[in-house]
Structure formats: C-alpha cells, structure tokens
Amino acid sequence: MSQKSASTTPATQTAIPAEASGNPRLAKEKKLEGLIAAGIDPYPHVFPRSHQAQELQDTYKDLEAGVETEDAVAVAGRVMAMRNNGMFLDITDASGKIQVFCHKDTMSEDALKVLEFIDIGDIIGAEGTIRRTPRGELSVRAKKVTMLTKSLQPLPEKHHGLTDVEQRYRQRYLDLIMNEDARRVLRTRSQMIAIIRRFMHEKGAIEVETPMMQPILGGASARPFVTHHNALDADFFLRIAPELYLKRLVVGGLADSVFEINRNFRNEGISIKHNPEFTMIEAYHAYKDYNDIMTLIEDLVQTIAMEIHGATQITFGEHIIDLKSPWQRRSMVDLVKDYTHVDFMPMDAAQAHAEAKKLGVSVDPKANWGQVVEAVFGEMVEHNLIQPIHVTDHPLDISPLSKIHRSNPRLVERFESYINGWEMANAFTELNDPKIQFERFMEQVAQRDAGNEEAMMVDHDFVTALEVGLPPTGGWGMGIDRLCMIMTDMHNIREVIAFPTLKPLKD
RNA sequence: GACCGCGUAGCUCAGCCGGUAGAGCACCUGACUUUUAAUCAGGUGGUCGUGGGUUCGAAUCCCACCGCGGUCACCA
Numbered sequence: 001m002s003q004k005s006a007s008t009t010p011a012t013q014t015a016i017p018a019e020a021s022g023n024p025r026l027a028k029e030k031k032l033e034g035l036i037a038a039g040i041d042p043y044p045h046v047f048p049r050s051h052q053a054q055e056l057q058d059t060y061k062d063l064e065a066g067v068e069t070e071d072a073v074a075v076a077g078r079v080m081a082m083r084n085n086g087m088f089l090d091i092t093d094a095s096g097k098i099q100v101f102c103h104k105d106t107m108s109e110d111a112l113k114v115l116e117f118i119d120i121g122d123i124i125g126a127e128g129t130i131r132r133t134p135r136g137e138l139s140v141r142a143k144k145v146t147m148l149t150k151s152l153q154p155l156p157e158k159h160h161g162l163t164d165v166e167q168r169y170r171q172r173y174l175d176l177i178m179n180e181d182a183r184r185v186l187r188t189r190s191q192m193i194a195i196i197r198r199f200m201h202e203k204g205a206i207e208v209e210t211p212m213m214q215p216i217l218g219g220a221s222a223r224p225f226v227t228h229h230n231a232l233d234a235d236f237f238l239r240i241a242p243e244l245y246l247k248r249l250v251v252g253g254l255a256d257s258v259f260e261i262n263r264n265f266r267n268e269g270i271s272i273k274h275n276p277e278f279t280m281i282e283a284y285h286a287y288k289d290y291n292d293i294m295t296l297i298e299d300l301v302q303t304i305a306m307e308i309h310g311a312t313q314i315t316f317g318e319h320i321i322d323l324k325s326p327w328q329r330r331s332m333v334d335l336v337k338d339y340t341h342v343d344f345m346p347m348d349a350a351q352a353h354a355e356a357k358k359l360g361v362s363v364d365p366k367a368n369w370g371q372v373v374e375a376v377f378g379e380m381v382e383h384n385l386i387q388p389i390h391v392t393d394h395p396l397d398i399s400p401l402s403k404i405h406r407s408n409p410r411l412v413e414r415f416e417s418y419i420n421g422w423e424m425a426n427a428f429t430e431l432n433d434p435k436i437q438f439e440r441f442m443e444q445v446a447q448r449d450a451g452n453e454e455a456m457m458v459d460h461d462f463v464t465a466l467e468v469g470l471p472p473t474g475g476w477g478m479g480i481d482r483l484c485m486i487m488t489d490m491h492n493i494r495e496v497i498a499f500p501t502l503k504p505l506k507d
Numbered sequence: 508g509a510c511c512g513c514g515u516a517g518c519u520c521a522g523c524c525g526g527u528a529g530a531g532c533a534c535c536u537g538a539c540u541u542u543u544a545a546u547c548a549g550g551u552g553g554u555c556g557u558g559g560g561u562u563c564g565a566a567u568c569c570c571a572c573c574g575c576g577g578u579c580a581c582c583a
C-alpha cells in the first residue's frame with residue numbers, strides 16, 4: 001500500500017483479481033472481502049451524522065467559491081459518482097446531494113484505506129470540514145470516510161436510470177435511487193395524505209378502520225377477490241368498499257363524522273387508471289346532505305392544490321386545470337342532453353334503448369333506464385369533463401345506497417366529481433330508510449341472480465342498523481391514487497403507487 | 508380478452524434488405540490530479556427472450572410460446 005504515498009490522491013489500487021474484471025458484482029464481492037481482511041466492518045451499526053446534505057446546501061448557500069471553513073460536519077449517503085480516482089465523491093441522502101472531497105493531505109493512512117474499497121452505490125459517511133471549491137461546489141473536505149453499507153449490486157446506468165417499466169416497479173428501490181421524479185411523486189403522495197388527514201380532523205371527523213375481510217360483499221358494484229380463513233372455515237371477500245361498516249359507526253354515534261383512508265380491492269382489469277388494490281378516502285357526516293359534501297370536496301381539493309403547488313391552477317399533460325371552488329354542478333341527464341341533444345328524462349327504458357342505439361352507444365339489452373343513461377353518459381360525456389365538475393342526480397336504478405331525490409323520484413341525491421375526464425369522487429345523501437334499503441338490496445339480488453356479478457348482496461345486519469337509526473347523513477369517497485396523479489401530472493396510476501400489482505415472476 | 512409494438516453485455520441503446528456481435532455507462536489495469544455526465548489509453552464482459560422452421564449460413568426471414576408496453580373493451 002505504500003506506493004500510494006507517491007500520489008497526492010488516494011488512487012484505488014486494490015488487488016482485485018483478474019476474474020473480477022468486467023464483472024461489477026464480483027469486483028464488489030472482492031472489495032467486501034478486502035474490507036473484512038483489513039479489519040473494517042462493511043456494515044457498521046450507526047454513524048453520528050450531523051447534517052443532511054440539503055441542510056448544508058441551504059446553510060452555506062452564500063459561502064463563496066474557494067473558501068475553506070473550520071466547520072466540522074458529518075454527512076452520510078449513497079455514492080452516486082466518483083471523479084479523479086475517488087478524489088471527488090458525490091453522495092446523496094434523502095434530502096439531496098453533497099460532494100465529498102478526499103485529499104491525501106487531510107486524511108490519515110487509516111482513513112485512506114477505506115477509499116480503496118468504495119464503489120458507486122456504497123453508502124458511506126464522511127467527517128470533515130465545509131468548503132466551497134474554486135469551481136463553486138459545496139464540499140466536505142474529508143478527514144475520515146467510513147464505509148456504512150457495502151453495496152454488492154451495480155447501479156443502473158447513471159444518465160438514463162432504469163427505463164424498463166416493469167423493472168422499475170419490481171425493483172422500485174433502484175428506480176427511487178436513480179429517478180428524482182419517482183421520489184418526488186411518492187413524497188407528494190405522502191404529503192397529500194397528510195393534508196387530507198389534517199383537513200378531516202379540522203372538520204371534527206375521526207379516523208377509523210373497518211374490515212378489509214368482509215363476509216358479505218357490499219358498498220359498491222365490482223367483482224371481488226375471495227380468500228379463506230382456515231380456523232373459521234369461512235370465505236371472506238377482500239372489501240370493495242368500507243361503506244356499510246362506516247355507516248354502522250355513524251349509527252352507533254361514535255362521531256358525527258368518520259372517515260377511513262385505506263385500500264379497496266377489485267378483481268378487474270388493470271389499466272393506466274386502475275390498480276387491483278387502490279386507496280380511497282371514504283367519509284360520512286351526520287346531518288349533512290350531498291350539497292354540503294360538494295362544498296367539502298371542493299374545499300379539500302383546493303386546499304391540497306394550494307399546499308402542494310401554491311395555486312389552484314395545475315397542469316396535467318396538455319390541460320390546465322383550475323381546481324378553484326366553486327366547481328360547476330350539473331345533473332347527469334342535463335349533461336347528456338348538452339352533449340347529445342337528447343333528453344332522456346321523460347323516456348321509459350324502451351325509448352332510452354332506442355335513443356342510445358341512434359347515438360351509437362352499445363348497451364346491454366337487459367339494461368334498465370338508469371343503466372342506459374349511465375352508458376350514454378360514459379360514452380358521450382365523461383371524457384369531456386376536464387375541468388372539475390360535480391355530476392349530480394343519478395338515476396335511482398344505478399344507486400342502491402343513495403337517498404331518493406327530494407324533487408324527482410326517478411333520481412337520487414348523488415354526485416360524482418370529475419376531473420380530467422376521470423371519476424374522482426362519488427357521494428350521496430345516504431339512504432337511511434331501512435325498508436327502502438331492504439327493497440333495494442332485493443333488487444340487487446335479483447340482478448345478481450340474473451347474472452350480474454357486480455351486483456351487491458343483501459346485508460341483513462346493515463338493514464338492522466338502519467332500523468336502529470342512521471341520522472340524515474352525507475357520505476363520500478374519493479380515489480387517492482387518481483388525485484395523486486392529478487396533483488403530480490403522472491399519467492399512469494402505477495407511478496403513484498410504490499409497488500403496483502404485477503404479474504408474479506415464474507420460478 | 509382482441510389488435511399493434513418491443514425483448515441484443517449488469518444498465519442505456521445501435522445493428523435487422525441473411526455472411527463470425529457493437530458503442531456509452533458500470534467493472535478491471537494504467538495515466539492525469541480541484542473534478543461536475545471529469546478526461547485520456549488499454550482491457551474484461553453476450554446460448555441476441557424460449558422453442559421450432561427456411562437456408563450452405565439466422566440477432567436479422569417465417570411459425571409458436573413466454574414476458575413487457577400501448578390502444579380498445581369492463582371498472583374508481
């Protein structure tokens with residue numbers, strides 16, 4: 001090792017065997033062995049870090065180029081680049097980047113020893129003094145460098161990172177290391193959820209948890225996952241919605257407002273807007289109706305946009321979307337009329353089918369009036385709803401848990417909020433008449449028997465709960481993943497989920 | 508599920524009118540030594556997704572399968 005002293009910088013002159021040449025993994029293994037042979041722990045327990053990288057960048061932002069300080073710091077992070085034979089190391093921690101300057105003159109023989117075994121990808125600690133190089137880069141002039149975690153895997157290509165979409169999700173850790181945007185999106189998601197929780201707590205709502213494993217399917221229309229509990233010898237559905245349990249808590253008077261932020265599971269296709277498990281907030285507010293909920297959702301989304309972007313206007317792809325309250329409110333039937341010049345309101349099912357056919361919308365021949373209207377809306381209207389809008393007053397036929405409209409018995413007091421053509425929220429004045437609810441359940445059962453796999457099952461205990469008495473209540477749910485997409489300008493739901501559902505690898 | 512596209516070194520990508528497989532990054536050796544995607548010289552590294560077919564000869568053409576992506580259909 002003494003030949004090193006001839007050079008002014010710690011050139012890496014390890015005795016790496018020839019067979020390691022060109023094999024990053026083997027070279028790293030050999031360096032790991034080298035560390036152990038030199039009595040250096042490649043995986044120490046702790047490191048006395050004094051600052052995060054960004055803290056130092058902020059604190060010393062006015063330090064002039066070429067200035068040395070006596071300020072002692074200890075930083076730690078992953079080595080992302082090495083220049084001049086390891087004289088300059090770029091390390092990144094969760095906050096950002098800082099350069100470590102390793103010059104022989106300021107390092108002891110022991111301290112230099114570690115440098116021989118450092119590769120890109122290793123996690124190291126550096127203790128020294130703050131300086132800004134003549135070229136203007138804030139650096140830690142190292143007195144000592146500590147191996148904190150020896151990495152045995154080569155990092156992806158440094159300019160391009162990982163591009164294979166599947167590999168990015170399978171090895172999200174590599175994606176996060178290499179891709180600033182991936183980090184940004186998941187951090188924004190976390191921030192967004194924190195804002196939602198605070199907003200709800202400020203409204204006096206309490207957060208609750210209800211079963212993910214449910215013996216009776218309910219609360220939404222979707223195909224479920226089924227699982228089995230051995231000791232009970234009973235099948236359970238992974239929930240498609242928490243709705244019926246949350247309303248039971250309102251019946252119980254646990255709080256006037258309850259909410260849950262958690263996963264739902266739907267056994268359906270995967271697309272850029274759909275992941276089999278997705279996160280929703282669902283909430284119920286006693287003594288409120290759907291008009292109150294519209295205002296609440298506008299407030300919430302506007303608050304999120306302001307805190308994340310500092311503005312209500314956001315960019316999504318080619319669109320500029322303004323989330324500022326108040327949002328437009330239009331009934332579903334009126335919107336269909338706007339876009340098709342056909343008024344479905346006075347029609348019966350047969351007439352509606354005929355009009356849908358004329359519009360070129362294919363509809364299940366067994367569909368009732370409401371289902372036809374819904375199909376036409378989905379085909380002709382939905383994708384146009386770029387700016388935020390509440391689509392209100394859905395057909396009774398498609399809304400088995402909503403209260404009948406106070407001025408039109410064919411409709412219910414329900415709305416769905418759309419942004420960027422996507423359904424973002426679904427809400428209604430809750431049906432709390434137990435007899436009507438029981439009838440609606442029976443209609444669902446009839447649909448189920450007729451082959452509709454998405455129809456609900458009858459939940460007798462839920463009817464009992466309504467018989468005990470649910471106060472007048474407004475309820476809503478909103479897809480967190482989609483909202484996160486809107487807020488981060490991400491166009492695939494998998495970008496906003498750390499570990500999206502993938503086909504398992506074989507073997 | 509249907510249609511279209513892609514699968515080449517650890518990573519990012521060329522090569523595809525058939526003729527022995529290339530670059531950059533990473534890795535190894537050396538040079539340089541206040542760099543910023545450091546630079547320079549040399550080197551290692553590939554059953555070209557899998558299986559079959561056509562051909563004297565296939566990464567390249569054909570078929571099947573697997574995997575992934577996109578579009579469409581269903582769904583939040």
